[in-house]
Amino acid sequence: xxxxxxxxxxxxxxxxxxxxxxxxxxxxxxxxxxxxxxxxxxxxxxxxxxxxxxxxxxxxxxxxxxxxxxxxxxxxxxxxxxxxxxxxxxxxxxxxxxxxxxxxxxxxxxxxx
Amino acid sequence: xxxxxxxxxxxxxxxxxxxxxxxxxxxxxxxxxxxxxxxxxxxxxxxxxxxxxxxxxxxxxxxxxxxxxxxxxxxxxxxxxxxxxxxxxxxxxxxxxxxxxxxxxxxxxxxxx
Numbered sequence: 006x007x008x009x010x011x012x013x014x015x016x017x018x019x020x021x022x023x024x025x026x027x028x029x030x031x032x033x034x035x036x037x038x039x040x041x042x043x044x045x046x047x048x049x050x051x052x053x054x055x056x057x058x059x060x061x062x063x064x065x066x067x068x069x070x071x072x073x074x075x076x077x078x079x080x081x082x083x084x085x086x087x088x089x090x091x092x093x094x095x096x097x098x099x100x101x102x103x104x105x106x107x108x109x110x111x112x113x114x115x116x117x118x
Numbered sequence: 119x120x121x122x123x124x125x126x127x128x129x130x131x132x133x134x135x136x137x138x139x140x141x142x143x144x145x146x147x148x149x150x151x152x153x154x155x156x157x158x159x160x161x162x163x164x165x166x167x168x169x170x171x172x173x174x175x176x177x178x179x180x181x182x183x184x185x186x187x188x189x190x191x192x193x194x195x196x197x198x199x200x201x202x203x204x205x206x207x208x209x210x211x212x213x214x215x216x217x218x219x220x221x222x223x224x225x226x227x228x229x230x231x
Contacts, residue, residue, distance in 0.1 A: 022176055038217040050222035104216040108160035
């Protein structure tokens with residue numbers, strides 16, 4: 006069975022600095038999709054970034070980028086120029102071709118002014 | 119555009135009571151799913167549907183029923199509430215599949231006493 010592990014329950018970053026959130030996953034499949042979702046205190050889940058496993062190029066969305074290491078089964082999220090509004094719970098998620106989405110345990114990010 | 123609407127936002131039940139969590143989307147999405155969020159465990163898939171009349175079990179289906187009589191609605195029924203079902207419940211939908219961006223409702227916080 007596929008699993009997703011986020012080993013950092015909490016992280017902290019200074020405003021305007023860069024932070025990296027870690028995610029590893031376990032799968033025997035070669036074709037799959039990876040996601041980072043953000044959950045601010047409002048509880049609303051928001052898609053941050055999506056990566057297709059067959060694409061070698063790392064996905065980027067403005068200040069958010071990923072480091073996708075397929076062989077190592079690692080999918081980290083880098084947030085550059087951190088802002089107070091980035092404070093949230095971040096979830097890494099995996100989806101195989103069968104379509105079931107599996108979430109990691111989450112990393113709570115705090116941003117210090 | 120309302121997106122994904124969940125009702126109620128909060129609910130308190132006594133052990134053994136039954137209730138239905140409502141989920142409706144107005145985006146003509148075929149794919150809908152229910153998740154529960156518990157501290158330290160991320161989101162876990164309860165049930166999902168790939169179209170009207172089609173439902174299937176997710177990771178933690180016991181104690182829950184679903185039906186999908188229309189494309190728009192995907193209610194989640196708790197048959198006989200138990201304290202272990204105290205959680206935050208999220209409904210989500212997508213147009214082409216769970217490997218695409220999911221649109222989430224704002225969640226229902228359920229407490230079972």
